[in-house]
Amino acid sequence: MTTLQDSLNLAEEKLKIFSRYDDFNYNGLKESVEFSFRKILAAMFPSHVNPYGKSVAENLKAGAENLCAAIAKVFYLNQDKSRAEDLTAKLISKLPEIRETLLTDVTAAYQGDPAAKTSDEIILAYPAFTAISAYRVAHELYVMGVPLIPRIITEYAHRLTGIDIHPGATIGNYFFIDHGTGVVIGETSTIGDRVKIYQNVTIGAKSFAAAPDGSLVKGIKRHPDIGNNVIIYAGATILGGDTVIGDNCVIGGNVWLTHSVEAGRVVTNEG
Numbered sequence: 001m002t003t004l005q006d007s008l009n010l011a012e013e014k015l016k017i018f019s020r021y022d023d024f025n026y027n028g029l030k031e032s033v034e035f036s037f038r039k040i041l042a043a044m045f046p047s048h049v050n051p052y053g054k055s056v057a058e059n060l061k062a063g064a065e066n067l068c069a070a071i072a073k074v075f076y077l078n079q080d081k082s083r084a085e086d087l088t089a090k091l092i093s094k095l096p097e098i099r100e101t102l103l104t105d106v107t108a109a110y111q112g113d114p115a116a117k118t119s120d121e122i123i124l125a126y127p128a129f130t131a132i133s134a135y136r137v138a139h140e141l142y143v144m145g146v147p148l149i150p151r152i153i154t155e156y157a158h159r160l161t162g163i164d165i166h167p168g169a170t171i172g173n174y175f176f177i178d179h180g181t182g183v184v185i186g187e188t189s190t191i192g193d194r195v196k197i198y199q200n201v202t203i204g205a206k207s208f209a210a211a212p213d214g215s216l217v218k219g220i221k222r223h224p225d226i227g228n229n230v231i232i233y234a235g236a237t238i239l240g241g242d243t244v245i246g247d248n249c250v251i252g253g254n255v256w257l258t259h260s261v262e263a264g265r266v267v268t269n270e271g
Contacts, residue, residue, distance in 0.1 A: 033152040039063030044099040048123045108174040127161035128177035138167035186223035198234040206240035
């Protein structure tokens with residue numbers, strides 16, 4: 001008869017064997033990156049998302065130190081952190097600019113939502129602010145070529161808000177996601193200025209190119225381009241790397257689009 005201790009010993013032995021094939025020990029990385037983002041956000045908005053009342057300098061220092069260590073880890077640079085320090089410094093230097101861009105997003109939310117009473121309410125309570133903040137920080141790391149960490153940041157926001165924005169997407173100023181739950185924005189999407197999206201909108205891929213061995217081809221354009229001043233209502237699905245939605249379009253609720261739409265059009269299920 002197998003005892004519990006026998007089972008524990010057998011499982012331990014097998015799991016140790018399996019873990020020998022792991023490429024790297026990532027223990028603590030996810031938690032460290034999430035902590036870094038929270039500290040960076042607190043440094044950018046110390047009067048709103050700073051639960052421990054730390055100074056800007058304290059939050060910046062804690063965020064930068066943890067981020068630098070995380071970058072060194074994913075680049076296997078634990079013994080030589082100079083590259084990680086350079087990348088961290090580059091991101092930190094961009095934070096004032098990121099904050100200015102986020103303030104345009106706050107303005108878009110205030111102007112675009114009659115329920116919003118103040119800008120403070122948007123920063124404190126709107127899930128879109130959290131998701132877009134995470135995206136804008138993660139996107140800078142993504143364009144620097146930092147692996148893994150940008151996805152950890154945006155998936156942290158995804159877990160908190162239900163809004164899934166890939167850090168590789170390119171999104172302009174004055175971006176507003178109203179309500180937000182269920183929004184998906186794919187890696188190769190581009191979104192112009194002053195775009196408003198409602199809940200359950202998908203900006204995604206129509207199909208995936210496959211190599212002869214059946215594996216998916218990486219790094220190709222898969223997601224749509226959305227122009228300036230576009231409104232996309234709840235439940236709309238827009239797919240395809242060759243799909244372009246022109247400036248000033250309105251895409252109605254629950255519309256399914258796999259083709260381009262010229263500027264100024266209103267698209268509904270009724271045609």
